[in-house]
Amino acid sequence: MRLTLRVWRQQSARARGSFETYLVTDATPEMTLLELLDRLNDQLVTQGLEPVAFDSDCREGICGCCGIDVDGSPHGPLDNTPACEQHVRSFADGDTIVLEPFRSAGFPVVRDLVVDRSALDRVIQAGGYVSVDAGTAPDADALPVTTATAETALDFAACTGCGACVSACPNGSAQLFTGARLQHLALLPQAQQERSSRAVAMIDEAERSFGPCSTFGECAIVCPAGIPLSAIATVGRERMRAFVLGRKRS
Numbered sequence: 001m002r003l004t005l006r007v008w009r010q011q012s013a014r015a016r017g018s019f020e021t022y023l024v025t026d027a028t029p030e031m032t033l034l035e036l037l038d039r040l041n042d043q044l045v046t047q048g049l050e051p052v053a054f055d056s057d058c059r060e061g062i063c064g065c066c067g068i069d070v071d072g073s074p075h076g077p078l079d080n081t082p083a084c085e086q087h088v089r090s091f092a093d094g095d096t097i098v099l100e101p102f103r104s105a106g107f108p109v110v111r112d113l114v115v116d117r118s119a120l121d122r123v124i125q126a127g128g129y130v131s132v133d134a135g136t137a138p139d140a141d142a143l144p145v146t147t148a149t150a151e152t153a154l155d156f157a158a159c160t161g162c163g164a165c166v167s168a169c170p171n172g173s174a175q176l177f178t179g180a181r182l183q184h185l186a187l188l189p190q191a192q193q194e195r196s197s198r199a200v201a202m203i204d205e206a207e208r209s210f211g212p213c214s215t216f217g218e219c220a221i222v223c224p225a226g227i228p229l230s231a232i233a234t235v236g237r238e239r240m241r242a243f244v245l246g247r248k249r250s
Contacts, residue, residue: 001027001093005040007052008100010109013116017109019098029089033076034059034066036088037099053112059084061224064160067167068113069100074164074222082162082224102167106174106209117163119209120177124161126205127198128181130191143189156184158225165219165227171211176219178206179231182238196245199238206235 003024010017024040031039034056041051057063066083070076076086091097099113107115145153157180165176182199185191191198213232220229 001029001088001091003027003036003088003091003094004096005036006096006098007040007112009052009112010101011111013108013110019100027088029087031088032059032084033068033070033086033088033099034084053110053114055114056084061085062160064162064224067102067162067164069098069102069167071098074102074167075162075224079221080224080226082160082164085224102163104163104166104169104172104210106166106172106211107163115163117161120161120163120166120174122209123174123178123202123205124181127194127201128185130185130188131194145188149187153184153187156180156187156227156231159184159223159227160225162224164222164224166210168218168222169211169213170216170218171214173213173219174206174210175213175232175235176223176227176229178202179234180225180227183231183234186234186238195238196242199242203235203239 005022005024006019007022008017009020022040024036024043027036027039034054037052037054044051054068055065057065059066061082061084064082067075068083070083070086075081075083077090078086101107101109101113101115106119107117110116159177159180161177166172166174182202185198186195215232217229220227
């Protein structure tokens, strides 16, 4: 397969970027998009040119590192599929594919296709944890959790933090991500003691770096973990719960 790649090239966060066009003449349908980039980089290195910088790690749809925009869609043409599992067979011989970094004010470009997603890390740092007194942690089975509750919590915990939801959202909102984290912990008894403070801290942090949610729904369509749109409702519900409980205690 012959494929033309229009790739965003940007030397640094402060540099001015632009698209560069490359031709890959030996692509195969079973290649993933990341393997296609590997092939392109082999060509560039052979020619003495700078390879395209992009993130990847597990390449098994687990880590969330590989996110890029493909023809304007986060990760690629297939819904709910990470870039590392999007294949060249989704394109036709002779196609032009546009590859660029996730586009969001919350994700500044570091270089080429690499963006800084530490804003998502700051949301987790604000409250995405459970505090226990050192040396006094109860046995794992001391607080029973039903199978249904545990499975639902795990479904929301599956979010990889790839950032596709932010890139897909016209507002650059991270409410699908934040809601998934809040819902995961809100379901578990071990996380109840700081549930209210967690909600306030995480939502406030998310709103500092990302835009508001207008429930467009594009976020759930591109999410590789299949986080449902209902996660967004968790953000408002947990905020209201924290407010009401705070009023009752005051």
